[in-house]
Amino acid sequence: MRTALFLLLAMLAPGQAFAANQVALDNAVFVERVSTDAQGKQRIILEEPKVVVPGDRLVFVLNYRNAGAQPADKFVITNPLPAAVRFADAGDTRPMVSVDGGKQWGLLADLSVPMTDGTHRAAQPADVTHVRWAFQKPIPVGGSGKLIFRGVVK
Amino acid sequence: MTSKLTYMGAIGLAALSSVAATPAFAAGTTAGTTITNTATVDYQVGGVAQGQQSASNNFTVDRKINLLVEEVGTVTTSVVPGQTNAVTTFQLTNSSNEVLDFALVASQITGGTAAHGGTDTFNANNFRIYRDNTVTGTIGSWDAGDTLLTGYVDELTVDTAIRLFVVADIPAALANNAVAGVTLRATAREGGLAGTQGTAITETTGANTAGKDTVFADIAGVAGDVARDGSHSDNDDYTVQTATLTVTKSSRVISDPFNNTTNPKLIPGAVVEYCIAVANTGGAAATSVVINDPVPGQLTFNAGTILLGGTVTSGTCDFNGTAGGSYAAPNVSGTIASIAAGAASTLVFRATVN
16 A cells, blocks of 8 residues: 555656655645545545645645665654644654744643743644654665645635 | 545544544635645764755645625514615625625515515515625614615625625505515625626636636525525515504494483484594504594584594494594594504594484
8 A cells, every 4th residue: 555655646746756865755735535435435535736725634745765875863854834734633643743933842732832821721733833753763774654744724 | 636546544544533623714825825835854874964855845725716695684674665775684705715806686586485484475676785884874784874886896805794785665555564585696706906896707617727726615595596606695575564554433322302311312413422443454553644534414513522542442442532633524533643553543523413
């Protein structure tokens, strides 16, 4: 499944071929739609972002690969949220997030947002300004993976 | 869409559970906005930081055409026959993600059931549509300061609701509870040029483009106004509330010269008391009700005996009231200020048989 998806993604975005570099990163976005078949079964379909209107759910897919000859260490992928996209979730990839423009980082459940009256409230997905994945282990030569997060068009 | 793929597993499941929680965005990001997402990678090789890598993608937010026409309030507009400037009130909301013009058409239903249950039986005349002036005058109600529209609303801002008044004249001579159904339909037109109605908008069909497409997202309105047609509509109606008057006349013998008031007979010299009862079976009060009754030539009016505003009990005149009215031979007349819907009032006078 992963290989097939990877190939599909490569076809979908021919202009974004991996650069001839140590580390290759590919960034794709899809619109997530729910279709119901004749049996009433729901399926999630990811479409290219051709028809996108406010309220649509987006899936951002980041593919990375160590194309170099040595392991890549201290591997950190950072993705600031576009201004017109509200963060929803990141599946089971457990990223670090920032709710203050990239100053402080943590799991969403551990962050809080200051209120005007001096108190703090728990951070919500809508507060997220940046998403970051920091890898504990080096990416071996030829190693690759995929990260996703979801957002909604404001 | 050139291709699609399904992705199952943990991500797919998470998506299924969260689809229902999609928030409702009334208008949202302006059509034509390009959303660019950029991710960067920082890493080290052999303990040495390497150049940062980044990858971007972008797409354009398309145009979602969505509007809502709603009747304000859920009651019919009560009118009287012959009334000018009878007002029904609607609200138009631009929930699109672009500033648009909206063509307006006020039409009348013919027959069938109107918005508030009655059957449409007449047509009003001289339809006009006004836009509420939210700065001066009575805000929210029709007044002279509101703007008479020439068939469209100009440059309606995103996420903005405005109040529209459909104003019409009611024909004369209509029965109580007669109903006229009214439909207001708004159709999105291209915005961008103030003072001019924009051209018609068509939905982008066929292959999608990478640029700004147009998607109709409106819901169905009244019968004949389907969903996703770039227009929306609602019904309201006028109901005639008028007074329906019925007149009954009764009399009784008060006295004669021989029996006096004990079982008096209708002989010359007898005094007869007349009652003209006016009952209002309509839906509105009748005001300034003038009663006029010529006294027959065989009778002589007894001066100072006119009583006005008396009551009727179970259809029978109570021969009461307060002094008033006037007599100008041969007519007895009096004016009752107001007879409420469902009520009755009387004029009573006495005369002597010649």
